[in-house]
Amino acid sequence: MTRNHDLRPARLSPRDVLRVGAVGLRARRARVVLSALGIAIGIATMVAVVGLSESSRADLMSRLDRLGTNLLTAEAAEDARGGGTIKLPKNAVAMVERIGPVRHATDTAEVDARIRRSDVVPEERTAGVTAQAARTDLLSTLGGRVARGTWLTRAGERLPTAVLGTVAADRLGITRPGETIMMNDTRVAVVGILEPVELVPTLDRVVMVGFPAATRYFGFDGRPTTIFERSSDASVEDVRAVLARTVSPGNETGVRVSRPSDALAARAAADKGLTTLMLGLGAVALLVGGVGVANTMVISVLERRQEIGLRRSLGATRNAIRLQFLTESLLLSALGGVVGALLGAAATYSFARVQGWTAVVPPWSLAGGLAATLLIGVVAGLYPAIRAARLHPTVALNAT
Template identity: 45%
Template structure:
């Protein structure tokens, strides 16, 4: 007699549609703990996105300024004198610089020694607020590619009128021009004729009160020596022009002449911002690591707390793979929610900072999908050990501890 074949048992199957509800059971039953665990991932991803977004937006703004103002602006000066002001250049320096090949424009200025500007004649003389008085002419605006915010620029006359730089006007509390707007300058009342827009490449002009050369000669004892000259050179010959400026401005002592390019300062700012962003990215990575460790810790505790559930599911037919996938899904969902929240928070911080500073909002695409990808990988790594540990738990031992 042929023995009956052994009874065939159906293999247990965990459908994908059942994986998410089963895998999120622990999250739904312990919501506060899940939120706090995902918070570490959210902070790390938000830090990374915000740092990259703010850095990219700031760099875009600096590059826009450089492209707008150009890299062909050069300044010629002779350092500082013992009193802290600008040393004088020869009286012929401006005319000589105009003869240099590939020089497009020249704008001489002179910081007037021992001459300061005050809101009125009652202000004590030592309280200068760090504002200087400079003599200039109409070539300054065209050479610096600047503009007047309010009023007009200087006329080549000897009338006692003054044009204030942007920072100087703010310091003096003046935002209007006309006969009623006056300042006390060099022992005389001067009418404010205009207020300039900010100069990114010439901050010394922003903190100055400008008068015409005839006015400076007549009322302020101007000697005719410039102290700082702005030179706009041809874009394709900046290096050659820069090499000729010092010996041309002061043939007798070219070593005393300093030639600089203001755009180099903004370029240096780009390098500083890039190096600073690396530090903050490292801090964001540390926060992300702490968040991943927090998720791993929570998952280990969850396995210990749910031993009865694991044993019951194994007794009902769930395989080790099903248990492993359940806890791995829980860790993955937790980290993904934290990563998505971090993307939103980081984007909001970037947009708020850009709006406050007047920048264009630029968030690198790689920081968005890369941040979410890092969060997913962190969730997998954090949940792998607890998931494997849960899958290896014998059902009899799990039920015995119930």
């Protein structure tokens, strides 16, 4: 007596599914590479944009930490009551230093002097730079650095010597300390050239001399134009509230108080907005890549109808056919995603190294990019997989 057994379709193991899906890709390598390239470009763009943005922002934040966010400036502004720009008192720095939380204060002042490269240059042809008087403690207060030469010294601030900002040196054609320039009719020796001053970039276009030298040689009246003050981080806003009326009692509206680090923070915010725009462009590239994958899979179904019919006639179920083509789509998208993530990370590290930044590639950007490729693989392969599964074995075998 024979026993009847229920016939059940065989099920493919995950390993078999991957192997069958990979076979379909290996058979059409050129098409697979071109389709995966679209995905790779989209993912590489997104990873690189995020990485470069984060690297730039990290570098900017590290510079802010180094320079400090506790620097305030008080500048002479237009008098609200009329009469032009107000005059700050000569003892303004001493007045500011009386504010409790203030750790240090210094100042600069505009000097009326025409700057020329040499005495053979006509007086009306200035170099487009201005002159300012500065204290010996200015550089340490601003966190600036000397690129070549030295800063003003106690002895040098009384002599006709000057330190140039980086832009001023370039415009005057000064490449090293020891050269001379003309300030009005006075020959002045250049003792130093500064690196760019990040917190106060206006100093890059300035020729700086000492306060005593400015008074002796250029008729300077000793009144400062800008006060620089550093206090503890916790008390910055409290000092900011009283700084104007301390510098100019009775006419605080004529003093403009600002925090230079706010400009760098605003730049970081602008970078974030640009990053959002570039991510949108990356998403468009990724969408185009997804359309390419879908197109490849649809054509693959049309070309492989006889293969589908043969597998169906040998017992493959519709689910098996559907799973095969969906796996091919996922593998194709994953290939593009992995290549794109690697390219994006490589581009980030290369560009960051050229710029002197610390390269930052957020793990979430890599994980998000790969997740996006898998999602696109499912969406792009779903319709071709369903279409392949619906083919009748007889119709598929008779296809030419």
